[in-house]
Amino acid sequence: MATTRIFACFLGASLAFAQDTYTFTPSISFGSNGFANWGAGTWPPASVGEVLVPQSTDSETLSLLQQMDPARIQTTIQTLVNFGTRHTASVTTSPTRGIGAARIWLMNEVTELAKPSNGMMNVSMPCYLQAAVPRSGMPIAAQVCNVQVEIKGSVDANRTYVYTGHYDSRRLNNSDYTGDAPGADDNASAVAIALEMIRILAPVVAKTPPAASIIIATVSGEEQGLYGSNFLAQTLKNASRNVQANFNDDIVGSGSNAPFSPQNQHTIRVFGAGTDYLTINSSIIKEIISTGYQDDTPSRHLGRYIQEVNAGASNVTEMDVALIYKPDRFFRGGDHESFLSAGFPAVRFTEPQEDFYHQHQDPRVQDSVTYGDEIEYVDFEYTARVGKVNLLSLWSIANAPATPSNFTYDTNIGFLAESLDTPPSYLENIIKLYWDVADDPLLDYYEVVWRPMASQQWTHTLNVGLANTTIIPVSKDNAVFGLRAVGKDGKKSPATYTLAVASQYFG
Structure with a gap:
């Protein structure tokens, strides 16, 4: 059966939508560890960024x-x-x-x-x-x-x-x-x-x-x-x-x-x-839990970091x-x-x-x-x-840059309308993110990472340079987002999780 997939594209400061179709083929597969691969489904569809590849080691x-x-x-x-x-x-x-x-x-x-x-x-x-x-x-x-x-x-x-x-x-x-x-x-x-x-x-x-x-x-x-x-x-x-x-x-x-x-x-x-x-x-802990980020504490991000750097060097460590x-x-x-x-x-x-x-x-x-x-x-x-x-x-x-700070998402954009005057662009089911740009001599750029709610490890990444904000056409309901710093030598920090603030937070 044919299924329609809708995704967002960036045209200047505005958002436009395109459509493509794909044929759904049911399949159930299992990894080498015997765990099912079908638990998270193929959701959300990824139309921006790249599939995350574990960082390599020098x-x-x-x-x-x-x-x-x-x-x-x-x-x-x-x-x-x-x-x-x-x-x-x-x-x-x-x-x-x-x-x-x-x-x-x-x-x-x-x-x-x-x-x-x-x-x-x-x-x-x-x-x-x-x-x-x-x-x-x-x-x-x-x-x-x-x-x-x-x-x-x-x-x-x-x-x-x-x-x-x-x-x-x-x-x-x-x-x-x-x-x-x-x-x-x-x-x-x-x-x-x-x-x-x-x-x-x-x-x-x-x-x-x-x-x-x-x-x-x-x-x-x-x-x-x-x-x-x-x-x-x-x-x-x-x-x-x-x-x-x-x-x-x-x-x-x-x-x-x-x-x-x-x-x-x-x-x-x-x-x-x-x-x-x-x-x-x-109150922040309550927000973390209510928004589904209870698996995104600094300690668990640290664990994800260890998983990823090890995966990139597993031919030497010989470990999972x-x-x-x-x-x-x-x-x-x-x-x-x-x-x-x-x-x-x-x-x-x-x-x-x-x-x-x-x-x-x-x-x-x-x-x-x-x-x-x-x-x-x-x-x-x-x-x-x-x-x-x-x-x-x-x-x-x-030897990597420090973990970023003040990573936040907009509470106006990508939500229900608050009044008759709510701009249409605010109603797209997207996420707008903000963060502080650090004065760090090791820093080359930032990348936003995200994953489906049911996935333990980050699945996608987007290089956002040294900007302090970006819009990603992925629903906040279907994924969790992180931000990490990338050094000039390619070494990456652990990710940090996002907290809600008003859109005026960064001016």
Whole structure:
């Protein structure tokens, strides 16, 4: 049967409409993952812009990813496991056991790895005294210390991107700070990635520092109350730092359950929080929900960004990124929540199929079942691939322009008439968008992106140059819109979502 498709064309400042026809052919198809492709339909029709192709990665960045070393990851994890326990309240006087020995080793290791940066990596170990909180696994007061490096941005030092991975560990009884708690997957795996990123970036930033600042932190106290990450997030908030992303890795050591059956060894989950973690005015949150943008929080846009840059470099990372529309796993939490609570976009990386026999367990054999988070259940090749996704995302985003601000749509154009005098041009079912043009030396142009309501990833893009407004003949009801900045070297920021304002907002 023939179906008519109507779409808008631009003629100067006015809109005209043309028609074409196509023959509808029913089809049902499925992707290689077994998911149906027909869920969103072929709607809305796209008559402007281009089909979005994942942004590519420059050869220099790709060469950095190839330096991620599984053997070094194994050595780091084994060293941390050898400390016996890294409970936040564990012994600090032993040179070989407990969290005190672990953080001294980390500080020495990070200092050595940062030396090729020629001082561009500022190594520090900020601490504070955490009071006892017995109900959450802190039976005694203890020092909470983070071991971290900061690389100051060369263009906008206040714009900051943070990687976190906690180095503390726990047993079934979270208050047991003396028994063995190896914590190989949870979370020495993320610490090993942190050390590898420091090692790889040190000689690079000595010559070419990133445009924005980067912090790579191994934090403590996660298992007992997110203490170290909250200390870091609040320190950055109190300093008025513009933290545009936190990449938190936690349990990233294996794509499959032991003994590494080929299940999901090339997938990493990225959890992105929804409106429940927004710290903005409640009336704005209500608008986001009522207009259908509840899946377009900064954290989920950050997840989409990670998906896209990885897709453009997947021949090197050998990974898929699964964006999960949840703040974390089922009734679980992690250090990214400290950044979300501070008002910063944050996501959590976690392996696709957690092994609960070897997580938060006392090492033992019971009824012929082996328990415990030991190193033999960590796949070092998999962890290295996760490290590639993190390094790719962190380095790319820190060298791209900042995420745009004040992205809005007109509340007069593309709506019902308000009076007999409403201009006819206001009644077209379109969207008119506005945004602030930033004074950013990295910026080349802006692009509007959009997708059908049922699609997770952006599907279309339109280069709008350095203007601060555009009209797109796509109904606001059938798509969601974002705006991102594109740098002179092609690197792109995450998108930002649109909020409603009066048409006079920008004059």
